[in-house]
Amino acid sequence: MPSTLPEGDPVPADGSLPAQAYVGMADRSLSIYLHVPFCATRCGYCDFNTYTAGELGSAASPQSWLDAAVAEVDLAAKVLGASGQQREVSTVFVGGGTPSLLGAGPLVRLLAAIRERFGLTPDAEITTEANPESTDQQLLADLRAAGYTRLSLGMQSTSSRVLQILDRRHTAGRALQVVNWARSAGFQHINLDLIYGTPGESDADFSESLRAAVGSGVDHVSAYSLIVEPGTRLARQVRTGVLPMPDDDVLADRYLLADAALTAAGMSWYEVSNWAANEAARCRHNLAYWSGGDWWGIGPGAHSHVGGVRWWNVKHPAAYAAALAGARSPGHATELLGPESRRMEQILLELRLADGISIDILSPAGRAAAVAYTVDGLLDEASLRCGRAVLTLSGRLLADGIALKLTD
Numbered sequence: 001m002p003s004t005l006p007e008g009d010p011v012p013a014d015g016s017l018p019a020q021a022y023v024g025m026a027d028r029s030l031s032i033y034l035h036v037p038f039c040a041t042r043c044g045y046c047d048f049n050t051y052t053a054g055e056l057g058s059a060a061s062p063q064s065w066l067d068a069a070v071a072e073v074d075l076a077a078k079v080l081g082a083s084g085q086q087r088e089v090s091t092v093f094v095g096g097g098t099p100s101l102l103g104a105g106p107l108v109r110l111l112a113a114i115r116e117r118f119g120l121t122p123d124a125e126i127t128t129e130a131n132p133e134s135t136d137q138q139l140l141a142d143l144r145a146a147g148y149t150r151l152s153l154g155m156q157s158t159s160s161r162v163l164q165i166l167d168r169r170h171t172a173g174r175a176l177q178v179v180n181w182a183r184s185a186g187f188q189h190i191n192l193d194l195i196y197g198t199p200g201e202s203d204a205d206f207s208e209s210l211r212a213a214v215g216s217g218v219d220h221v222s223a224y225s226l227i228v229e230p231g232t233r234l235a236r237q238v239r240t241g242v243l244p245m246p247d248d249d250v251l252a253d254r255y256l257l258a259d260a261a262l263t264a265a266g267m268s269w270y271e272v273s274n275w276a277a278n279e280a281a282r283c284r285h286n287l288a289y290w291s292g293g294d295w296w297g298i299g300p301g302a303h304s305h306v307g308g309v310r311w312w313n314v315k316h317p318a319a320y321a322a323a324l325a326g327a328r329s330p331g332h333a334t335e336l337l338g339p340e341s342r343r344m345e346q347i348l349l350e351l352r353l354a355d356g357i358s359i360d361i362l363s364p365a366g367r368a369a370a371v372a373y374t375v376d377g378l379l380d381e382a383s384l385r386c387g388r389a390v391l392t393l394s395g396r397l398l399a400d401g402i403a404l405k406l407t408d
């Protein structure tokens with residue numbers, strides 16, 4: 001886990017935002033992210049801002065986090081409402097960490113606080129992440145009854161060997177059982193997260209994971225290549241030769257397997273790592289991130305972005321709870337994005353989407369690079385003729401490098 005946060009300007013104690021944030025705000029939709037910083041145990045590959053009970057000791061607890069998160073919902077409503085342009089919330093995403101570890105009570109209470117202080121749009125998308133081992137039928141029924149509309153479940157793999165290398169605490173069977181329970185509880189939109197390229201995983205293992213995901217009938221799959229994050233147990237295992245580094249060619253082959261299997265099952269990619277069965281199944285919350293929308297991130301270490309103003313919270317749950325208990329913003333630092341940084345960010349994020357980007361936002365050098373990429377078969381030629389840079393299947397394998405080059 002990175003031990004330090006990036007530096008920026010200080011956030012005012014009352015959390016107020018510069019005028020730029022409010023310009024045109026009434027015309028933009030609003031999303032809320034809630035970060036749950038707790039896990040039962042830490043998976044060896046994960047560097048997210050999350051803590052086990054042993055790591056936290058008495059410094060912070062789910063209760064102090066909940067009180068603070070409700071207080072931050074209040075703060076967000078006050079700050080965003082300051083311009084008189086208060087908006088209802090279109091999407092909520094509870095992520096972590098392991099939200100399901102908390103049980104329904106805190107998740108229901110937080111959604112109620114958002115509904116009360118902001119209101120939700122009639123078609124609001126309300127997602128929670130969940131881990132298979134801490135999700136049961138009662139939790140799903142309670143979340144659905146409270147208004148949650150979407151479940152994102154970390155299945156990762158169906159191979160028990162791979163799950164063990166990843167330090168996962170559940171079986172594949174349990175993940176598939178949770179999908180069935182979620183459907184019975186009335187969840188129409190269910191995502192399964194898969195990880196590919198784990199040392200020891202074979203093509204056949206990953207094909208089986210894909211087959212099981214498709215066979216479960218979920219309407220969304222996210223497939224991520226295993227990233228060896230510095231400072232994790234996995235990174236140590238790779239450094240000391242206990243496990244090999246995931247191989248780039250193997251990762252590319254697995255991506256192609258994923259796209260072929262999910263496409264054959266009637267799903268389409270709409271972002272490089274995300275496939276959905278239809279338009280309604282796409283995650284609108286993540287689309288808001290990728291298309292430069294407004295979102296307020298609640299919780300320790302959560303990031304926010306409103307109208308080109310970005311800020312991020314203090315990382316540790318104890319520091320987070322202390323700030324809000326003292327009626328101070330938990331914001332650690334902030335930065336104003338100028339037009340050039342916003343343009344770069346738009347290219348880096350939106351090129352990963354199936355709609356790609358308009359070439360109008362590219363510099364002459366970026367456009368020349370786009371033309372060269374069509375010659376290499378990495379950008380779609382017909383789309384470029386219509387003024388858009390859109391990745392081909394081969395291009396998706398190199399998405400981030402291509403996007404970087406287009407920012408020239």
Ligand SMILES: C[S@@+](CC[C@H](N)C(=O)[O-])C[C@H]1O[C@@H](n2cnc3c(N)ncnc32)[C@H](O)[C@@H]1O
Nearest residue numbers: 045046048096097098129154193224225226227
């Ligand atoms: C941080 S987890 C939170 C949700 C939940 N705790 C879980 O594990 O499913 C969200 C997703 O991030 C992905 N993830 C986390 N660390 C990763 C890494 N180093 N490489 C690839 N994917 C990773 C996993 O697929 C996981 O499902």
Ligand code: SF4
Nearest residue numbers: 039042043046096097
């Ligand atoms: S359960 Fe999820 S958030 Fe927690 S350590 Fe594992 S991958 Fe990270």
